[in-house]
Amino acid sequence: MTRPVKVAVVGLGSMGFGMARSCVRQGYQVFGSDIVTERMDSLRNEGGAAETVDAVAASLDAVVAVVLNADQTETILFGETGIVPKLKPGAVVVACATVPPDFARSMETRCQDHGVHYLDAPVSGGSVKAGEGKLSIMAAGTHEAFAAAQPVLEATAETVFKLGDTAGSGSAMKAVNQLLAGVHIAAMAEALTFGMTQGIDPQKFINVISRCAGTSWMLENRAPHVVAGDYTPHSQTVIWPKDLGIVLEAAKGSGLEAPITEAALRQYNKAVEMGLGHEDDAAITKVYARSAGLQLPGEG
């Protein structure tokens, strides 16, 4: 009888919690860590193990890092109480935050210095798919990193894109995806409000455009939030200044101008300045509505 796979999930926000649950469902021993201790209790209620991540670090097979950004990833891996120096050789770090490709490459090197594998593994799909084990993962890393991460990938992903044999390519593809997703949400907002100025009702906008050449995945996903006047943060506005910032930094480093990304970023920055950072990112529509004096569904 083989011992169960031991996985730690660090960062139990909606994505991390969903991924942890998917690992529990697969029969793994799952240890959770989060600065919000209630989330660790919730995971235990869902079948997570009793011990803390720190207490079992030396016996872990994999650490899944599902934190907000590069800074937080570096802290949990190599900070004062960082976990990598405590891992056994051959363990793997599965790094899911959206980070600059260069950062992913440097984390891989530092993990390898400790005999630990690193999988550059940003995710796409949202918290619902995380809980169902049906994420898309844009992964890059050595053959050994993929092999060590296989149980985690199996439990959490419907689709694993193998993008390269060193870290960086996963984060690069994620940046490409975020460029498009961020621009498409902002373009949806611009078009929906433009339509309103021309007498087009937002629900009719969705009905027609979703069947025409102007449609996008993000339009079909986010425009209904505007129609419902429901800005419950499935994905917060505040992630976009960060993610589009990563895109523009990398683009600049390569001498590529990205004026459409820049225009979208300015709109997200305005949304954050208006206090909409922790609303659903469809709230960028309010930036346009405010500037043109339009009343969105559910307002007023």
Added chain:
Amino acid sequence: MTRPVKVAVVGLGSMGFGMARSCVRQGYQVFGSDIVTERMDSLRNEGGAAETVDAVAASLDAVVAVVLNADQTETILFGETGIVPKLKPGAVVVACATVPPDFARSMETRCQDHGVHYLDAPVSGGSVKAGEGKLSIMAAGTHEAFAAAQPVLEATAETVFKLGDTAGSGSAMKAVNQLLAGVHIAAMAEALTFGMTQGIDPQKFINVISRCAGTSWMLENRAPHVVAGDYTPHSQTVIWPKDLGIVLEAAKGSGLEAPITEAALRQYNKAVEMGLGHEDDAAITKVYARSAGLQLPGEG
């Protein structure tokens, strides 16, 4: 036995020719008109009627105007040899060009002054669907205009969106669609070239992004042209300065800022300045590639 429906199609470019053929297939008597006389011969070879549009104007049931813009539409309807004054009362003009909503409203009024119905009917779907009779038509007009246009709609459209009972709403929805479609093509170009700077091969870009949240209808349709290095003009770059100009003019008139549309328009203008106006609009990717010193597939 009822006499066959008599339809004139004015403007036999790829869209107009396809629509004319769809009308022929439906058993209508179809008269074609174009400044390129060879196109009129081609239509006759495909079953079009022998007479000129002018010779039969008084007996036409419908005139389908499939020209480039508002100026050309006005010329063929009300110019020196304009057709509207020659039509019988109760005939209908089906106006398919992308035009400002205000222009559509003024054309409707002027047609009604002659006892002629006017259907504001911009189309979406491209020349292939035009030839198959499977266009999407964003239509607005009076009940009588819809009734008179019914045979044309039946022959040419898979989907007719009924957007209002006066002209203008069809053109408004088309402008909304063009805002999105134009931005999405430019965003595709920005993201594809950004990916290249990060080591992502364009074919891999399509494989991954088309299955992620960053996808759009236009990305899936146009990015393959870039991968193939094939800029055969299925839809020319030069239409975008016109169509996005219509959007920005209408937005400005309503006090709405549209910074993402503006950024996309600047990129299309650069493409036209680079001599790419009559290439497929996927050629906007060359603007980015040139600025960053990248070599696209099929180049060099």
